[in-house]
Amino acid sequence: MTRRESNPRQMRLQQQIKARMVSECEGRLAAIRQRNDYTPDLEPFLEVLKQSLFPAGFFKATDKPPILTLCIQAPMELFHAAGARAYKLACGAHAAQNVAPPHLPALTCPMIKAISGMFYIDGELDLQRLKFVVPTTCDWVVRFSELIGIYDTAEIHVMELPHLRESERASHRFLKEVQQLKQWLEKISHRPIRPKRLVQSIQRYAKAWEIFDQLIDLKRAQRVPAIHFAVMANALPYQDIDQWITHTRTYIRGRSPVEQPYAPVFLAGSPIVFPNYKLFDLIENAGMAVVADDICTLERVLAGAVAYEDKSEYALLRALAERNHKACICPTFADNHRRINAALNILKKEKIKGIIFHVLKGCHPFDMESGLLETRLKAQGFRFLKIETDYVREDEQNIVTRLEAFKRTLI
Amino acid sequence: MVEKIRLIIQHLSFFLLIYGGRLGINLGNSLPCFACPYVSGCAGHCYLMVLQRSSVGFQTTFEGLFSSAALNIFYPLVLFLLLFLPLSKLWCGWICPFCLFQDWITMLRKKTGIREMIFPRKTRKNLKPIKYVLLVLLIAIPISIANWGLHPDWALPFCRICPAKPILPLFEGNTSYFHIDGTNGVTIGFTFLSMILTGGLVVGMFFKERFFCMLCPMLALMHLFRKISPLRFEKEVPTCTACGNCERLCPVDIPDVYLEKDKKDVLSQDCMACMSCIESCPGDDVLAFKWYKFNLFSSSKRYLARKWSCK
Numbered sequence: 001m002t003r004r005e006s007n008p009r010q011m012r013l014q015q016q017i018k019a020r021m022v023s024e025c026e027g028r029l030a031a032i033r034q035r036n037d038y039t040p041d042l043e044p045f046l047e048v049l050k051q052s053l054f055p056a057g058f059f060k061a062t063d064k065p066p067i068l069t070l071c072i073q074a075p076m077e078l079f080h081a082a083g084a085r086a087y088k089l090a091c092g093a094h095a096a097q098n099v100a101p102p103h104l105p106a107l108t109c110p111m112i113k114a115i116s117g118m119f120y121i122d123g124e125l126d127l128q129r130l131k132f133v134v135p136t137t138c139d140w141v142v143r144f145s146e147l148i149g150i151y152d153t154a155e156i157h158v159m160e161l162p163h164l165r166e167s168e169r170a171s172h173r174f175l176k177e178v179q180q181l182k183q184w185l186e187k188i189s190h191r192p193i194r195p196k197r198l199v200q201s202i203q204r205y206a207k208a209w210e211i212f213d214q215l216i217d218l219k220r221a222q223r224v225p226a227i228h229f230a231v232m233a234n235a236l237p238y239q240d241i242d243q244w245i246t247h248t249r250t251y252i253r254g255r256s257p258v259e260q261p262y263a264p265v266f267l268a269g270s271p272i273v274f275p276n277y278k279l280f281d282l283i284e285n286a287g288m289a290v291v292a293d294d295i296c297t298l299e300r301v302l303a304g305a306v307a308y309e310d311k312s313e314y315a316l317l318r319a320l321a322e323r324n325h326k327a328c329i330c331p332t333f334a335d336n337h338r339r340i341n342a343a344l345n346i347l348k349k350e351k352i353k354g355i356i357f358h359v360l361k362g363c364h365p366f367d368m369e370s371g372l373l374e375t376r377l378k379a380q381g382f383r384f385l386k387i388e389t390d391y392v393r394e395d396e397q398n399i400v401t402r403l404e405a406f407k408r409t410l411i
Numbered sequence: 412m413v414e415k416i417r418l419i420i421q422h423l424s425f426f427l428l429i430y431g432g433r434l435g436i437n438l439g440n441s442l443p444c445f446a447c448p449y450v451s452g453c454a455g456h457c458y459l460m461v462l463q464r465s466s467v468g469f470q471t472t473f474e475g476l477f478s479s480a481a482l483n484i485f486y487p488l489v490l491f492l493l494l495f496l497p498l499s500k501l502w503c504g505w506i507c508p509f510c511l512f513q514d515w516i517t518m519l520r521k522k523t524g525i526r527e528m529i530f531p532r533k534t535r536k537n538l539k540p541i542k543y544v545l546l547v548l549l550i551a552i553p554i555s556i557a558n559w560g561l562h563p564d565w566a567l568p569f570c571r572i573c574p575a576k577p578i579l580p581l582f583e584g585n586t587s588y589f590h591i592d593g594t595n596g597v598t599i600g601f602t603f604l605s606m607i608l609t610g611g612l613v614v615g616m617f618f619k620e621r622f623f624c625m626l627c628p629m630l631a632l633m634h635l636f637r638k639i640s641p642l643r644f645e646k647e648v649p650t651c652t653a654c655g656n657c658e659r660l661c662p663v664d665i666p667d668v669y670l671e672k673d674k675k676d677v678l679s680q681d682c683m684a685c686m687s688c689i690e691s692c693p694g695d696d697v698l699a700f701k702w703y704k705f706n707l708f709s710s711s712k713r714y715l716a717r718k719w720s721c722k
Contacts (some may be wrong), residue, residue: 011493012510094606165540165653166653166670168531168532171655190464195524202719203719203720204720206716206719206720207716209716209719209720210716210717213712213713213716216690258705300523303654304654304693304712304715305693305715305716305717305718305720307656307659307660307690307715307718307719308661308719309527309620309659310520310521310524310526310527311519311521311524312525312526312527313526314526315526315527318529318659319659322654322655322656322659323654323656326653326654326655327652327653327654327655327656327693331653338651338652338672339653340511340648340654341649341651341652341653342650343692344649344650345649345650349695
């Protein structure tokens with residue numbers, strides 16, 4: 001089912017699903033606004049997240065050419081320096097999954113399913129004129145453009161991601177990819193990316209990371225609820241970086257000390273994207289608080305500040321490439337064992353006893369990762385709970401029962 | 412911050428070591444850095460020269476080496492160790508005047524926006540033994556002069572080819588070491604080699620930060636004694652996330668810190684304690700320079716963010 005084949009019946013279906021998606025989105029926004037810890041400082045982020053579910057409207061609202069990208073390996077600083085607005089392809093709407101193309105396998109990654117549905121629903125969107133940057137991470141992302149039927153028509157820049165992080169050869173290959181992405185962005189935006197401009201963009205994102213790090217510290221201290229953190233982290237790839245910094249600073253200034261801390265847990269695994277925050281709700285309902293995570297849409301949405309040797313183009317691109325490759329926590333890498341160190345470090349430092357591992361059904365890399373992580377964490381005395389779910393809400397009661405039992409093991 | 416402090420200390424050391432003698436300062440002749448004796452009015456001498464000299468160095472007969480005369484070699488060594496022990500490789504990264512000269516050339520390159528030359532790990536590995544070969548030669552040649560009749564013009568072999576010899580005297584207006592000495596074949600060979608090496612190394616320093624340090628026999632000598640110094644460079648291996656910043660930001664591209672997955676001690680033979688890797692490490696306390704148990708400087712993600720973000 002693709003947009004090109006739309007007929008009256010499909011258009012009706014499109015409208016129905018769109019209405020359901022709006023309602024799902026509004027429902028989530030209302031739930032956030034009704035929380036006791038709600039603050040109006042969250043509104044700029046919520047507004048952006050709402051717009052992000054309907055790309056056509058989002059693109060109209062921005063003054064810069066949008067470039068759609070998946071995952072976190074394409075350096076945002078390059079888009080910023082090229083004067084383009086990156087639009088992160090991610091969708092957590094259950095309604096959108098219902099109109100995913102029928103040729104997708106039953107156990108398709110819910111995120112890919114929802115993204116393809118999102119494109120289908122948004123009638124104003126001209127897929128053929130869009131530009132994509134696709135890093136070859138997991139199989140779903142590699143075949144993404146083919147699965148949603150834009151492979152031959154849309155302008156797609158594929159970044160070949162070497163699946164080794166620590167080899168010199170892989171670093172050289174990814175540097176070449178970043179250099180080619182820079183050239184492609186210059187062509188698309190008709191704007192040369194000069195080193196001076198790139199340095200400015202790198203410094204902007206480093207500033208964002210500095211603020212983000214403060215936000216993480218507040219989350220560790222349970223002064224920022226996990227759901228607020230998720231809203232701000234999810235909004236980051238859609239918002240102008242300077243606006244995001246300003247809004248986040250305002251939010252941080254308004255935070256008050258926590259009244260009653262919950263049992264702290266670490267969340268890992270598949271990406272969590274607006275409006276699918278059901279796991280946060282369920283963890284809270286079970287009396288726990290997510291104080292740390294290493295999820296690519298949450299704490300790891302920014303991989304860190306870019307440290308460069310000098311301001312030559314080569315050095316800047318090399319620094320960007322390594323930050324987005326070597327420092328990446330994606331489970332698709334073959335030599336990924338040191339990624340677990342970050343989680344272990346946080347668990348020990350923050351005295352967190354339990355780790356909840358979220359696996360979206362169909363997300364095979366994280367499914368594989370869960371077993372390896374479980375063995376290492378249990379060997380060090382940490383509690384581990386794997387939650388395999390998708391965007392449906394029918395399994396909530398089952399999950400909350402398991403979470404409550406898990407909480408009892410943390411005492 | 413640390414980089415700025417280091418630069419200030421390097422400049423102060425430079426002026427002290429190059430011009431300090433004119434103020435009556437004498438730090439002796441066993442300094443663990445390239446305080447070149449060919450600079451008249453310098454405040455102290457590089458220990459490598461002493462190692463090559465007669466009576467106080469290895470240009471001594473075997474009889475002398477195994478008699479009480481060996482104490483003459485021993486005393487400068489003790490002085491060298493006394494100076495080396497508290498600071499270890501901080502002498503290289505923070506005090507050595509020739510290192511600062513190299514840093515000036517690097518600053519010039521950075522100003523021009525020319526990219527640095529990156530050596531593959533294999534090349535780095537192949538370069539490592541050179542400094543030990545030079546160290547062995549600068550001891551073996553003086554021994555050969557004293558014992559096996561090698562021509563006396565081979566004396567002070569390393570000083571004759573050391574790039575600091577023609578370069579550092581320039582700062583007191585002395586250009587006389589840029590010349591070819593035509594006295595005999597040995598002197599022609601040495602001075603010709605010195606000019607070629609100086610030119611080549613200066614070009615190398617422009618394209619590769621601290622290029623000469625990768626070949627420096629003083630670094631090799633220091634590394635032999637590193638274990639007895641209280642200065643430690645440690646890595647909390649279980650907390651490293653392998654981001655690669657330490658290798659990339661290292662002036663001499665040392666991969667050992669990045670690749671180390673087992674040992675805590677990561678003070679490798681080429682390390683000059685410049686601490687660039689610690690400044691660029693995004694993990695809290697993953698990398699640390701310690702003096703005995705006292706923490707001199709350790710990595711912090713907040714430090715990293717502040718250093719690299721817009722003000």
